[in-house]
Amino acid sequence: MSLAGTAFLALWNDIARAREAEYDRWHTLEHVPERAAVRGINGARRYLNRARDTHRYFTLYEVDSLSVFDTPEYQDLLRHPTPWSAAMRPDFANFVRAPFRVEQSLGVGIGVAIAVLAWQRGRAQEPADAASSLLSQAGVVAVHTGAGGVADATADWRNATQAAVAPRAFDAIMLVEAVDRSLAAHALAHARRMLALEPLPADFACDVYDLAYAFPGHTPHARVRYRRPQWDADAKS
Numbered sequence: 001m002s003l004a005g006t007a008f009l010a011l012w013n014d015i016a017r018a019r020e021a022e023y024d025r026w027h028t029l030e031h032v033p034e035r036a037a038v039r040g041i042n043g044a045r046r047y048l049n050r051a052r053d054t055h056r057y058f059t060l061y062e063v064d065s066l067s068v069f070d071t072p073e074y075q076d077l078l079r080h081p082t083p084w085s086a087a088m089r090p091d092f093a094n095f096v097r098a099p100f101r102v103e104q105s106l107g108v109g110i111g112v113a114i115a116v117l118a119w120q121r122g123r124a125q126e127p128a129d130a131a132s133s134l135l136s137q138a139g140v141v142a143v144h145t146g147a148g149g150v151a152d153a154t155a156d157w158r159n160a161t162q163a164a165v166a167p168r169a170f171d172a173i174m175l176v177e178a179v180d181r182s183l184a185a186h187a188l189a190h191a192r193r194m195l196a197l198e199p200l201p202a203d204f205a206c207d208v209y210d211l212a213y214a215f216p217g218h219t220p221h222a223r224v225r226y227r228r229p230q231w232d233a234d235a236k237s
Helices: 017-036 066-070 072-080 083-091 130-135 183-193 220-226 231-237
Strands: 007-013 042-050 059-065 092-107 113-119 140-148 172-178 208-213
Touching: 007 017, 007 042, 007 066, 017 042, 017 059, 017 072, 017 083, 017 220, 042 113, 059 066, 059 113, 066 072, 066 092, 066 130, 072 231, 092 130, 092 172, 113 183, 130 140, 130 172, 130 183, 140 183, 172 183, 183 208
Parallel strands: none
Antiparallel strands: 007 059, 007 092, 042 059, 042 208, 092 140, 113 172, 113 208, 140 172
């Protein structure tokens, strides 16, 4: 399924292992719904790869444009977190925030696994038909490409513990959705060969993640209940 909007935000992070179960509840019941309640954020998905030592979580936000993150509504969430959100922040780690402009978004439906491949422009061969070629691979249901890169590793979680080693730089990304993990991994290997990116390490920006949660799903009106009352009051004043 094509992404909704002209941009997307990719986020990777960890949480203290002792709080992973709480993180899953908080992210599902509060964090993602309140983000998706912001005008211009069209939906969010949480992915995970518990086999990874770091960057076990990957979150994808579909947005009208990158300017959404400068709006009063979104900034209100950052500056005035709920008590639960504030309590989670100190146990975040390895936070990477990367906004992208959509270049291509092809396919139908949402896959249960997503291959993430990010690289620096100029260090890859980028055939014009790369996305359509991947879409023809077995089990692939959608392919999205974006231009942008890591902008601010601490924009959301200023109290989070940062990685000991800075994440590698990238300004291009490809997301390949598939019907299962093995086919997503196969598509990732194909993408690396096609783009001449075999030397990339199997880090957070070159791996497969499993879909854990999507909001608002097929009920977009569900986001209304998570809007902060002052947002609509400010709009009417």
